[in-house]
Amino acid sequence: MTVTAVPDTSPPVERGWYKRNEIAITPWLFLLPAMLFFAVYVIIPIGQSFWISFHQWDGLGEKTWVGTANYERLLGIGDQNIDRKFETSFWNNIKWLILYLLAIPLGLFISLFLNQTVRGIRLYKSLFFFPFVISQVVVGLVFSWFYLPNVGLFDQMTGFFGFQIKGGMLGNPDWATYGIIMAGLWPQTAYCMILYLTGLNAVDPEQVEAARLDGAKGWKMLWYVIIPQLKPATFIAFVVTIIGALRSFDLISVMTNGGPFGSTRVLSFYMFEEALSEFGFRMGYGSAIAVVLFFIMLGFIIYFLWSMYQDEKGGR
Amino acid sequence: MHSIKTSFAALAAASIAASAAMADGHALSGDLKIISDMSNPAPRAVMEGMVADFKEMHPDLNIELTIVDREAWKTQIRNALSANPPDVVNWYAANRMKPYVDAGLFADISDLWAEPEFEALASTKGAMTLDGKQWGVPYTYYQWGVYYRKDIYEELGLEEPATWEEELANCQAILDSGRKCYTIGSKFLWTAGGWFDYINSRTNGYDFHIALASGEVEWTDDRVKQTFANWRQLIDMGAFIDDHQTYSWQEAMPFMVNGEAAAYLMGNFSVAAFREGGLTDDQLDFYQFPVINPDVDYAEDAPTDTFHIASGAQNMDAAKEFLRFVTSADNQTKINSGDALGQLPVNANSSIDNDKFLAEGFEMLSNNAGGGIMQFFDRDFDAEMASVGMEGLQEFMVFPDNLDDILARLEETRQRIYN
Numbered sequence: 001m002t003v004t005a006v007p008d009t010s011p012p013v014e015r016g017w018y019k020r021n022e023i024a025i026t027p028w029l030f031l032l033p034a035m036l037f038f039a040v041y042v043i044i045p046i047g048q049s050f051w052i053s054f055h056q057w058d059g060l061g062e063k064t065w066v067g068t069a070n071y072e073r074l075l076g077i078g079d080q081n082i083d084r085k086f087e088t089s090f091w092n093n094i095k096w097l098i099l100y101l102l103a104i105p106l107g108l109f110i111s112l113f114l115n116q117t118v119r120g121i122r123l124y125k126s127l128f129f130f131p132f133v134i135s136q137v138v139v140g141l142v143f144s145w146f147y148l149p150n151v152g153l154f155d156q157m158t159g160f161f162g163f164q165i166k167g168g169m170l171g172n173p174d175w176a177t178y179g180i181i182m183a184g185l186w187p188q189t190a191y192c193m194i195l196y197l198t199g200l201n202a203v204d205p206e207q208v209e210a211a212r213l214d215g216a217k218g219w220k221m222l223w224y225v226i227i228p229q230l231k232p233a234t235f236i237a238f239v240v241t242i243i244g245a246l247r248s249f250d251l252i253s254v255m256t257n258g259g260p261f262g263s264t265r266v267l268s269f270y271m272f273e274e275a276l277s278e279f280g281f282r283m284g285y286g287s288a289i290a291v292v293l294f295f296i297m298l299g300f301i302i303y304f305l306w307s308m309y310q311d312e313k314g315g316r
Numbered sequence: 317m318h319s320i321k322t323s324f325a326a327l328a329a330a331s332i333a334a335s336a337a338m339a340d341g342h343a344l345s346g347d348l349k350i351i352s353d354m355s356n357p358a359p360r361a362v363m364e365g366m367v368a369d370f371k372e373m374h375p376d377l378n379i380e381l382t383i384v385d386r387e388a389w390k391t392q393i394r395n396a397l398s399a400n401p402p403d404v405v406n407w408y409a410a411n412r413m414k415p416y417v418d419a420g421l422f423a424d425i426s427d428l429w430a431e432p433e434f435e436a437l438a439s440t441k442g443a444m445t446l447d448g449k450q451w452g453v454p455y456t457y458y459q460w461g462v463y464y465r466k467d468i469y470e471e472l473g474l475e476e477p478a479t480w481e482e483e484l485a486n487c488q489a490i491l492d493s494g495r496k497c498y499t500i501g502s503k504f505l506w507t508a509g510g511w512f513d514y515i516n517s518r519t520n521g522y523d524f525h526i527a528l529a530s531g532e533v534e535w536t537d538d539r540v541k542q543t544f545a546n547w548r549q550l551i552d553m554g555a556f557i558d559d560h561q562t563y564s565w566q567e568a569m570p571f572m573v574n575g576e577a578a579a580y581l582m583g584n585f586s587v588a589a590f591r592e593g594g595l596t597d598d599q600l601d602f603y604q605f606p607v608i609n610p611d612v613d614y615a616e617d618a619p620t621d622t623f624h625i626a627s628g629a630q631n632m633d634a635a636k637e638f639l640r641f642v643t644s645a646d647n648q649t650k651i652n653s654g655d656a657l658g659q660l661p662v663n664a665n666s667s668i669d670n671d672k673f674l675a676e677g678f679e680m681l682s683n684n685a686g687g688g689i690m691q692f693f694d695r696d697f698d699a700e701m702a703s704v705g706m707e708g709l710q711e712f713m714v715f716p717d718n719l720d721d722i723l724a725r726l727e728e729t730r731q732r733i734y735n
Contacts, residue, residue, distance in 0.1 A: 059394060060419035073732075084725070149559040167714065171562035259503060260561040261711035278390045279694070279703035281415065 046294065053287035063284075070288035085262055086289065089270040092177050093246065093296070096266060099181045100188060100245035104237050107192025108230075112222075114193070115200045125197070132190035140254030143183035144170060147255075170256050173263035180251050180264055188244055192237040199233030200226075235307070242300050246293070267293045345376040348634040349402035352381065353389035358658070362651045370641050377634055397421040401628035403635040409443035409620040410691035411529070411698060413451050416624075422451045423625040428636055436664045437643055439681075440620050443691055452624035453639045454662040456652055459677030460510060460617035460692075463586060464579035465572060466601040468495065476603040480518075480546070483606045487555050490578045497555040499577035501568030502713060505706035509693025510581055512709050513617050514605045516543040521612035522687035529696040531734030535726040544723075546608055548716050561714055569593060581605070583619070584659065587673050602673055604680050615687030616680065619695060620662065704729045 018025065053070055055063040076082030114125050131139060147154050149168030158165060165172050169179040203226060211225045227234070249268045252258060258265045258273065265273070267289055273279075275286025354363040360383055367381045382402070384392060393405065397416060407413060416422045428434060429441065429450040440454045469475070469486075472493055477483040487497040502508045517525040520539045527533050528540065550556065557571050566589065571577040573593040580586065590600050604614065623642055625635045641647055648661035654669040660678050661668070668678045681689065694702040708722040 058415055058419070060398060060415060060421065081728075147562075149562060167559050168562050171559045171714075257504065259505070259707070259710065260714065261707050273703075276391065277703075279699040281394070282700065 049287045049290050049294070052283050053291050055284045057283040059281045059283050066284065070285050073285070074288050074292065085265060085270055086267075088262060089265040089267045089289075092264065092266045095177055096181055096184075096245040096248050097242065099178070100184065100241050100248075101238075103185050103188035103192045103241050104234065106185070106189040107194075107237060108196050108227075110189065110193045111196035111200060112226075115197060129190050129194055131187040132194070134187075136187065136250040137254050139183055139187055140180075140251045143179070143186075143251075144255045147179055167260070171260055173260050176256055176260060176264045180248075180255050183255065184244075184248060184251050188241060191240060191244075195233045195237045195240075196230060199230045203229045239304055243297075246297055246300075267296075343376050344374045344631075344634040344637055346378065346631050346634065348377055348379045348404070348631050348638065350379065350381045350404045350638070351389075351396055351402045351406070352383050353386045353406040355383050355385045355389075358656065362656045365656075366642065366647065366651060369647070370638055373641070374634070374637070397626050397628075401626035403626060403629040403631050404638055405624050405626060407452065407622055407624050408691070408695055409440065409452070409454065409622050410695045412691075412695045413444075413446060413622075413624070415699075417446050417451050421627055423627040423629060423632070423635075424449045424451065425453070425625060425636065425639065426450050428453070428639060431640075433640065434643070436645065437662055439664070439689065440662050443620055443689065444622065452622040453643045454620045454622050455642050455648065456657050456659045457618045457620040457662055457681075458584040458659040459681055460514075460581070460583050460605075460619075461677070461680070462579050462581050462603050462605060463572075463590065464601055464603065465575065465595075465599055467599045468493075468575060468578045469601075476601075477606045479606050479610075480608040484549060484553070487550065487553060491554060495575065496557045496571065496577040497550070497553075497579060499557050499568045499571040499580050500560045500713075501563030501565045502560045502710045503562060503564050503567075505703075505710050506692075506694055507565050507568075507582075508709035508713055509702070509706050510583075510617060511547065511713075512543070512705075513690055513693050513696075514581065515547050515608065516540070517615040517687065517690065518605060518608035518612065519543045519546055520609070522615035522690070525615065525690065526688070526696065529698075531698065531701070531730050535723045535730055540723070541719075544712065544716075544719055547712070548719075551713060551716050556713065561710060583617075584673055584677055588658065597672060602676050604684060613687035614685050615690055616685040617690045617692050618660075618681055618685075619692045620689075698733055701726075701729060701733055 052063070054065060054067060056066045056070075057063040072078050073080060074083050074086050110128055114121065114128060146152055147169035149155055149171060152168070154169060155165070165175050170176045207225060207229070208221075211221055216225060247268060248266055249272065252264055252266060252269050253272075256264045258269055271286050271289040271293065274282050274289060280286065350367065352363045354360055363383060364381070367379050371377065371379050384396075389406070393407065393416070396402065396405065398419075398421065401421070407416070413422060426449045429437075429444075434441075434453075437454065440457070441450065444450045444452050444454065464476075468490070472489050474486045474489060475482070477486050490497045500507050500511070513525070516528070519542055524533065524539060528535075533540070557568065557577055560568060565582070565586075569580070569586070569589060570593070572580050573590065573595060587600070591597075604616075607614075623639055625632070625639065629635050643663060645661075645663045645665035648663040649666040651657055652659050652661040652666070652669070654671045654674070658669070658671070658674070660674060660681065664682075668674050690696055693706060697705060705726055708726050711718055712722055
């Protein structure tokens, strides 16, 4: 038995296509699932909403192309009046945007108050955080009982000060939106508080020490030393509050269902009512509202992305 | 030889086919898919009972029953009908059927209605008809009317009012005793629709009301304004409870149970809730909404719940047979009895359970609703018109001075929808 040595005649193994391009391809492979889902669930639906908003469609039959008629009716272009429901919803959205921002200073002050070491502070912190944990539906229900005319606690409180809101907080078209925003501020403040609490952990104690040596205290300390260091937390709190204000839907749905007489509608609620509610299924018009809401949100989103980009550039 | 063999085989095949066809005529087989919205406990038991009875009659039929939450069904029906449709579904009568009829999702069952047995259902034929064809069958309905505290009326020495003048006089007496005449919870709007249905049909008649519902009359018409003027008489007296825009219809009930309000314009489904709230039949009674304009006949709200066949039904024979079964006199007696749905059977040959409200309601709808049967504001009016309309009605009840603005808004909506 002799073993014949077979000479190695084949050339060196050619590396596969993937191996050769590994460095360039791999990041895209990792990104692919996310991009796919983002496209399917976000980008394509946005395009579809735009497309539907140029049609009249009941969601069942054929779509009819109506061009910009939905937008003309919505914004009152031409010889028609502006859609009053849209007008109310828009101004309510503005009220939400402005008043919801109160959650940021409120959250800041509660977090400053809680940022101390006393016995049982963890319990107090979790109690303050509690409203953010429970569902918005529960918050809405609790507040709608709180606001009940005659028997509700709020009515009794205002009654004690000799001040009566006609129809109860949620039954009075001039007050109802503020009532809902107040209910929304409760969990939102808790959210901002938790953001600031984590932010306060990152405050540099040496800087505080140095400021103290220089004689800074009280408001000056807060304004010139603490708050600048909390800037990242403030930014996040601002983002979540703005988004939260624009998304406000569940509280309205639970507390007033858009009423009384539609005075508490916001754009997202109006969109839902037109497109998906029991008496709705005017998909085209609902999509047109969605598109308007999208552009309002886009303004904020661009601002957020831009300031994040600026930060990144500064960080380099 | 060969030809004999094949012809024999053909003969055999033909006879098998024939016997299969004959069997088909006698017994139903295959699958029958039903989606029902009868999700509350009592209706659910009724639906399951009906399926069990039907199954017993047709043992070869495999019935697949799905029960969907009643509120959720109002939006789910669209998906259910358009993709992989079932054979039979629940829905509502009148204009509520229109989107599905227009989209061709409900099957035309005019042939069923042409059968002699269906003459017993004539009272609701109009409500099941769109474009001159019938699209479903009713299984139950219930009357609307004024439920009142008999003991309070007796204490104040009042009689059930028959005319608007008596109504207003009664109301004044009730107000003078420190109570409200009517409780109502208008947070979800539709309760105000009931008031409009009644005052408008009593003021201008059924035909005018339906013409308004189909968009043929302007909201700014003087006759509509007369309706609101009549309504306003009650509002200005302070007849309704305060802050009703913050209550649901259930939340408005305690006012009547506690004796702070004397009456409630409601559907018969409220009786169960009143009894649960502790009112006995000696305390609770019913009267038909009084006459306002003596020249027009009584028209009554009696919303009808229905069964329909999907146009994409796989087992059309079984589905039609099920509809025949549902509308049969015996079945309607059974499902509408007091221990089942506790409502009124539509079939004229059915008998009514021994319940004073059902008996009174049946008597009223059979003999004293000459004007016609309304399905209710949100079923007679176009969906968008109904939602804008009910919002306007609620606003009117709280701020009657806004009437002109409200009517102008409704008219604008009418012109856009119906033109």
